[in-house]
Amino acid sequence: EVQLVESGGGLVQPGQSLRLSCTASGFTFGDYVMSWVRQAPGKGLEWVGFIRSKGYGGAIDYAASVKGRFTISRDDSKGIAYLQMNSLKTEDTAVYYCTRDPFYYDSSGYNNWFDPWGQGTLVTVSS
Amino acid sequence: QSVLTQPPSASGTPGQRVTISCSGSRSNIGTNYVYWYHQFPGTAPKLLIYRNDQRPSGVPDRFSGSKSGTSASLAVSGLRSEDEADYYCASWDDSLSGPVFGGGTKLTVL
Numbered sequence: 761e762v763q764l765v766e767s768g769g770g771l772v773q774p775g776q777s778l779r780l781s782c783t784a785s786g787f788t789f790g791d792y793v794m795s796w797v798r799q800a801p802g803k804g805l806e807w808v809g810f811i812r813s814k815g816y817g818g819a820i821d822y823a824a825s826v827k828g829r830f831t832i833s834r835d836d837s838k839g840i841a842y843l844q845m846n847s848l849k850t851e852d853t854a855v856y857y858c859t860r861d862p863f864y865y866d867s868s869g870y871n872n873w874f875d876p877w878g879q880g881t882l883v884t885v886s887s
Numbered sequence: 888q889s890v891l892t893q894p895p896s897a898s899g900t901p902g903q904r905v906t907i908s909c910s911g912s913r914s915n916i917g918t919n920y921v922y923w924y925h926q927f928p929g930t931a932p933k934l935l936i937y938r939n940d941q942r943p944s945g946v947p948d949r950f951s952g953s954k955s956g957t958s959a960s961l962a963v964s965g966l967r968s969e970d971e972a973d974y975y976c977a978s979w980d981d982s983l984s985g986p987v988f989g990g991g992t993k994l995t996v997l
Contacts, residue, residue, distance in 0.1 A: 805932065805975055805977075821985060824983075869919030871937075873937040873938075874932070875933075875943065876933075877932055
């Protein structure tokens with residue numbers, strides 16, 4: 761069974777840092793792009809960023825709202841993706857999900873659906 | 888303000904057919920695939936439709952997706968009480984170089 765499990769969430773003060781982990785099982789982790797998506801309380805979904813597979817150069821992209829503060833990495837040998845969050849702001853308060861993404865391009869556009877999703881981990885930034 | 892526009896709510900009675908719209912632009916829906924997710928309270932989103940109109944295994948054929956120009960829609964036929972959830976559309980945006988979501992539509996079964 762394909763499974764993703766996030767961990768590392770919690771309560772932090774503005775300006776502090778936190779690192780989330782996403783442990784994968786049930787598939788060849790190194791073959792996939794891994795994305796992070798967040799959801800503020802009572803709000804919709806917002807893509808945070810992704811890290812491509814080593815086969816596609818391991819490139820990393822971020823949403824403008826977190827670029828320069830958040831860093832995504834991966835350890836293919838352990839099947840874990842990480843989200844390092846620095847200089848946290850109150851508006852970063854959200855449930856953070858990791859998700860698997862096939863991410864490839866064909867003649868009809870980008871294929872980047874998110875499936876499956878982890879259960880999510882809550883990050884609360886408050887003084 | 889979400890890049891993709893969805894109605895905040897939709898409703899129907901059991902057995903009815905309901906559609907949820909998703910409006911975008913040339914840089915997203917107009918040139919890329921559309922995806923749909925549903926989310927039940929307190930749980931993670933789940934993929935419902937991929938590549939505009941494809942259903943993952945296990946998703947009933949009561950759910951169908953379509954795309955035309957810069958808009959897409961999700962249809963739920965034979966509405967059931969267990970279909971009550973939030974529904975989100977998504978697509979890649981070439982201008983933003985990343986995926987974008989709609990604001991979500993809360994589907995209520997009356």
